[in-house]
Amino acid sequence: MKQRLAVLGSTGSIGANTLDVVARHPERFEVFALSAGSRVEPMLQQCLRFRPAFAVMAGEEAGRALAARLESSGLPTRVLWGAAALDTVAAHESVDTVMAAIVGAAGLSSCIAAARAGKKLLLANKEALVVGGELFLQAVRQGGARLLPIDSEHSAIFQSLPEDPSTWEARVEKIILTASGGPFRTRAPESLRAVTPEQACAHPNWVMGRKISVDSATMMNKALEVIEARYLFGLAPQRLQVVIHPQSVIHSMVQYRDTSVVAQLGTPDMRVPIAYGLAWPERVESGAQALDFGALADMSFESLDSRGHRERFPGLQLAWDALAAAPGTTAVLNAANEVAVAAFLERRIRFDQIHSVNLATLTAVLPTKPHSLQDLLELDARARRAAEQAIGRLPA
Numbered sequence: 001m002k003q004r005l006a007v008l009g010s011t012g013s014i015g016a017n018t019l020d021v022v023a024r025h026p027e028r029f030e031v032f033a034l035s036a037g038s039r040v041e042p043m044l045q046q047c048l049r050f051r052p053a054f055a056v057m058a059g060e061e062a063g064r065a066l067a068a069r070l071e072s073s074g075l076p077t078r079v080l081w082g083a084a085a086l087d088t089v090a091a092h093e094s095v096d097t098v099m100a101a102i103v104g105a106a107g108l109s110s111c112i113a114a115a116r117a118g119k120k121l122l123l124a125n126k127e128a129l130v131v132g133g134e135l136f137l138q139a140v141r142q143g144g145a146r147l148l149p150i151d152s153e154h155s156a157i158f159q160s161l162p163e164d165p166s167t168w169e170a171r172v173e174k175i176i177l178t179a180s181g182g183p184f185r186t187r188a189p190e191s192l193r194a195v196t197p198e199q200a201c202a203h204p205n206w207v208m209g210r211k212i213s214v215d216s217a218t219m220m221n222k223a224l225e226v227i228e229a230r231y232l233f234g235l236a237p238q239r240l241q242v243v244i245h246p247q248s249v250i251h252s253m254v255q256y257r258d259t260s261v262v263a264q265l266g267t268p269d270m271r272v273p274i275a276y277g278l279a280w281p282e283r284v285e286s287g288a289q290a291l292d293f294g295a296l297a298d299m300s301f302e303s304l305d306s307r308g309h310r311e312r313f314p315g316l317q318l319a320w321d322a323l324a325a326a327p328g329t330t331a332v333l334n335a336a337n338e339v340a341v342a343a344f345l346e347r348r349i350r351f352d353q354i355h356s357v358n359l360a361t362l363t364a365v366l367p368t369k370p371h372s373l374q375d376l377l378e379l380d381a382r383a384r385r386a387a388e389q390a391i392g393r394l395p396a
């Protein structure tokens, strides 16, 4: 039987890489549903190529535009729109596997829907876990879903851990997440006031969407990944370490009690963790170039406590601070960061002010423990309002 997929966020960087891997294995995978935000043309092209039963757009206008284009092409794909439609396809009885590749908290509800419906859930959308936290994991347990990480670091960690999660606590000393340091790793911290969105999005090793690219440049991506690792692997936050590794060849590591370190390596190509998740527990061809160790010039490492990194990347520490604070704080941090990054990309705030907005929002919003998806969505909305207010208070 073929694995039937819902690819949520199919027009993005992870979505396109997923469809690239899927197209290499037509005997294994079949696309049942695709989803996008507002971009109709790339979605139309994907529908023509993969012929899904459903295509979902975020809003009505884009949905109606896609429906009209599909009708004139004669394709029977049904077009839906809105957040509830995403939940419907994520939980659809005909779907085996959901690729969660929407960017931001907008993907949370569909992740929970897939988890509750017991799907194989391939999680690229790290913000959903950062916001959903324990409630997300509860939905996975209650629905009997299989949650597999797609984020390159977490896929590497998952591949480096023993198969049986009940042994992790006893056998593992710590998890070491590698970070490239992004495009500004060697810049003077005070010069970051003047950087542009184009410079921030020019990641040295990976081609990614704009939001995660800015997160890599502030190292908030690594902060989100520390929180993601906390929820995925259950180790205490003090046992999650970050080291800068500018080449992005080692994708992350696990250090065991006897000091042995097990790592996963590869060229920086997201098709590798995507193929791993899609085929798990088997392995299939991904399309990526293999590492050529003879040509590997250098693999280097920098401590966060060296070269002014703490000053350059003040947001990274917020991961541990948020994990130690009241439940819901990671959701507040994520919402603030989404608003701040969007404002930076729209040139409404400076790069260094992303951190100011995050700090001000964490101070302004004291969460009460969320007990439901509704509570999480309300907390997210409250934090977004506070972040916009913080932007309004920034000095001109």
Ligand SMILES: NC(=O)C1=CN([C@@H]2O[C@H](COP(=O)(O)OP(=O)(O)OC[C@H]3O[C@@H](n4cnc5c(N)ncnc54)[C@H](OP(=O)(O)O)[C@@H]3O)[C@@H](O)[C@H]2O)C=CC1
Pocket (backbone or CB within 6 Å): 008, 009, 010, 011, 012, 013, 014, 015, 035, 036, 037, 038, 039, 040, 058, 100, 101, 102, 103, 104, 106, 124, 125, 126, 127, 150, 151, 152, 206, 207, 208, 209, 210, 211, 212, 270
């Ligand atoms: N890119 C990468 O290599 C990696 C990404 N990730 C994570 O994967 C996720 C996706 O990242 P990436 O592919 O780079 O992002 P992109 O910005 O490239 O793609 C985002 C996708 O989500 C859709 N989308 C945007 N907003 C909404 C919305 N409100 N409702 C529904 N759909 C929406 C977009 O549609 P449209 O095209 O119409 O705008 C697009 O399909 C992020 O959480 C990121 O952190 C993790 C590791 C690596």
Ligand SMILES: CC(=O)[C@@H](O)[C@H](O)COP(=O)(O)O
Pocket (backbone or CB within 6 Å): 151, 152, 153, 178, 179, 180, 181, 182, 206, 215, 216, 217, 219, 221, 222, 270
């Ligand atoms: C490909 C991937 O997983 C990204 O999250 C990537 O790791 C970003 O790199 P840095 O955040 O380390 O710069």
Ligand SMILES: [Mn+2]
Pocket (backbone or CB within 6 Å): 151, 152, 153, 225
């Ligand atoms: Mn990553």
